[in-house]
Amino acid sequence: MDLAFFADDTVEVAKKLIGCYFIRKINQEEIIVQITETEAYKGAEDPASHAYRGITTRNQPMFDRAGCLYVYLSYGIHNCMNIVTEQIGVPGAVLIRAAKPIKGIHLIQVFRPGVTDKELLNGPGKLTKGLAITLDFNNYDLLHSDGELQLVSSQAPLPFRQTERIGISKGKEMLWRFIAE
DNA sequence: GCGAGGATTAACT
DNA sequence: GTTAATCCTCGCT
Numbered sequence: 282m283d284l285a286f287f288a289d290d291t292v293e294v295a296k297k298l299i300g301c302y303f304i305r306k307i308n309q310e311e312i313i314v315q316i317t318e319t320e321a322y323k324g325a326e327d328p329a330s331h332a333y334r335g336i337t338t339r340n341q342p343m344f345d346r347a348g349c350l351y352v353y354l355s356y357g358i359h360n361c362m363n364i365v366t367e368q369i370g371v372p373g374a375v376l377i378r379a380a381k382p383i384k385g386i387h388l389i390q391v392f393r394p395g396v397t398d399k400e401l402l403n404g405p406g407k408l409t410k411g412l413a414i415t416l417d418f419n420n421y422d423l424l425h426s427d428g429e430l431q432l433v434s435s436q437a438p439l440p441f442r443q444t445e446r447i448g449i450s451k452g453k454e455m456l457w458r459f460i461a462e
Numbered sequence: 463g464c465g466a467g468g469a470t471t472a473a474c475t
Numbered sequence: 476g477t478t479a480a481t482c483c484t485c486g487c488t
């Protein structure tokens with residue numbers, strides 16, 4: 282995983298991320314999950330994007346170097362995790378909506394008590410909760426990480442479907458949501 | 463300084 | 476299918 286992977290067109294990065302793996306290390310134990318659902322969010326040309334109206338304190342990471350994380354609080358309750366794309370100064374990020382547990386499921390269950398395996402990570406807020414991603418990970422640099430959180434490219438890219446994005450009020454005509462088959 | 467709303471989820475009917 | 480929960484950020488006064 283290098284800078285060139287992320288410093289690309291946001292929609293392209295969203296496609297490439299399908300099937301990639303996240304490795305989350307907690308107390309010397311590993312959680313590994315495979316990304317199954319992403320959405321692309323751009324800047325000025327995307328009315329659904331937080332960066333649509335320009336740079337602010339909240340969305341500043343979206344303008345930063347590709348490969349950083351943009352974590353924000355939604356509805357006062359849930360955290361959502363994005364991976365920043367494009368060049369420095371160009372807003373763009375890929376929202377990680379869902380993933381599939383590969384390893385360390387028992388660790389995820391600690392953060393997500395009382396749910397079945399299939400429901401552990403099948404939503405943006407659930408994913409961050411299951412992997413213990415908090416606002417502390419805002420601006421976290423995946424390319425210069427200390428191992429707490431790593432992204433690993435997939436061996437064989439997964440086939441995916443392309444649909445309109447979910448939970449937004451504007452910009453639905455852009456088919457920037459990608460779901461692994 | 464204050465009010466509105468959101469890239470959601472879970473618990474209802 | 477509908478609705479409440481909940482808090483940070485933005486945008487305007």
